Amino acid sequence: MQFNFDETPSRRDTFSFKWQKYAGQDIIPAWVADTEFRCAPPILNALSAKIEHGNLGYVLPAQYQPAIEAVQRWLKVKHAWNIDPEWLVWTPGVVPAFNIACKAYCEPGDKVMVQTPNYPPLLAAPKINGLERVDIGTVTIDGRPTIDFAELETQAADPKCKLLILCNPMNPVGSVLSQDEIARIATICRENQVKLCSDEIHCDLVLDASAPHIPAGREEALKDISVTLMAASKTFNVAGLGASFAIIPDRKLRQSFVNAAAGHMPWVNVLGLVATEAAFTLCDQWHNALLDYLRSNQQCLVDAVNNIPGLSVHTAQATFLAWVDGSGLNVPNVQKWAESRGVGPSPGSDFLAPDFMRINFGCSKAMLEQILSRLAGK
Numbered sequence: 483m484q485f486n487f488d489e490t491p492s493r494r495d496t497f498s499f500k501w502q503k504y505a506g507q508d509i510i511p512a513w514v515a516d517t518e519f520r521c522a523p524p525i526l527n528a529l530s531a532k533i534e535h536g537n538l539g540y541v542l543p544a545q546y547q548p549a550i551e552a553v554q555r556w557l558k559v560k561h562a563w564n565i566d567p568e569w570l571v572w573t574p575g576v577v578p579a580f581n582i583a584c585k586a587y588c589e590p591g592d593k594v595m596v597q598t599p600n601y602p603p604l605l606a607a608p609k610i611n612g613l614e615r616v617d618i619g620t621v622t623i624d625g626r627p628t629i630d631f632a633e634l635e636t637q638a639a640d641p642k643c644k645l646l647i648l649c650n651p652m653n654p655v656g657s658v659l660s661q662d663e664i665a666r667i668a669t670i671c672r673e674n675q676v677k678l679c680s681d682e683i684h685c686d687l688v689l690d691a692s693a694p695h696i697p698a699g700r701e702e703a704l705k706d707i708s709v710t711l712m713a714a715s716k717t718f719n720v721a722g723l724g725a726s727f728a729i730i731p732d733r734k735l736r737q738s739f740v741n742a743a744a745g746h747m748p749w750v751n752v753l754g755l756v757a758t759e760a761a762f763t764l765c766d767q768w769h770n771a772l773l774d775y776l777r778s779n780q781q782c783l784v785d786a787v788n789n790i791p792g793l794s795v796h797t798a799q800a801t802f803l804a805w806v807d808g809s810g811l812n813v814p815n816v817q818k819w820a821e822s823r824g825v826g827p828s829p830g831s832d833f834l835a836p837d838f839m840r841i842n843f844g845c846s847k848a849m850l851e852q853i854l855s856r857l858a859g860k
């Protein structure tokens with residue numbers, strides 16, 4: 483079946499977070515990590531059917547069997563992971579979930595390790611929960627950014643460090659952690675009694691077919707010390723419906739998570755459950771077509787950006803986000819430079835890397851071409 487990713491609905495005047503920021507200005511938004519694409523038809527049909535039914539009253543996610551089975555199916559087929567439905571805890575977003583993990587597995591004064599650069603709400607989580615953040619930097623090896631393992635080993639040895647929050651695939655650098663890297667993380671966590679919360683929201687956006695995603699909780703050595711966070715939201719562009727889930731195989735860890743969430747976290751909304759169910763059962767072809775489209779966009783972007791004096795970018799293994807190094811521009815503010823050219827990326831400073839900017843290429847080719855020609859000053 484053919485899917486048309488070239489035609490995207492206009493989001494101007496829709497209160498889209500991404501488009502609202504530059505409303506009234508001639509700046510193309512390329513920041514927030516959602517895509518411009520229309521949702522896959524089965525998702526829209528499922529949502530329409532639910533609306534048509536006419537009742538949007540309470541639905542307890544833990545009893546909504548079709549969505550639970552859809553998650554089971556997706557993880558089995560796409561990630562070779564057989565999960566027990568008991569391990570699944572629905573959360574109305576991944577951000578609340580990693581905050582709950584901080585609350586559940588740490589006590590005031592404890593430390594939480596976070597790789598940097600990283601997604602701003604993830605950087606903010608330790609402090610919000612009265613904890614100290616310990617930054618673990620990124621090193622680039624053969625052009626591929628990855629975790630600074632030497633730093634991770636050193637910091638994890640501090641008995642105050644109780645939790646590591648990973649983002650895999652990494653946002654913003656787009657690397658997918660390899661089997662060896664996951665094994666190293668498992669060894670470091672086990673040796674130091676550190677629990678792992680793995681934000682894998684971008685796991686279905688792997689563009690490099692030779693770098694399969696490895697879910698943390700699938701690893702035997704991490705099964706009893708990890709929480710894996712996932713969602714259909716990024717891949718299927720349903721982030722506005724606030725539906726995600728944690729997979730927590732260990733009973734005690736799961737109970738602590740559920741207890742920490744009690745009274746603070748609302749149930750996942752019913753439309754989010756319906757969308758997740760459709761995404762994970764009826765959209766395999768759409769998903770494959772999306773990945774092909776994103777690969778082609780990524781190639782255009784990498785070619786064009788590396789031809790702009792002062793900018794450079796690597797081909798990331800995953801995500802629809804490009805982490806562009808603007809240090810060669812020699813300008814005081816890379817974000818302002820991009821905005822002056824009519825493009826609004828995510829500022830690198832939000833991720834703790836002010837010389838960079840993050841450009842979202844989850845858009846039509848026509849929109850991407852405009853972004854690229856503006857950056858080139860054409």
Ligand SMILES: Cc1ncc(COP(=O)(O)O)c(C=O)c1O
Nearest residue numbers: 515575576577601649653683726
């Ligand atoms: C790494 C990462 N985690 C979480 C989120 C947001 O998750 P949610 O909207 O489900 O809270 C994002 C969105 O950009 C993200 O990039």
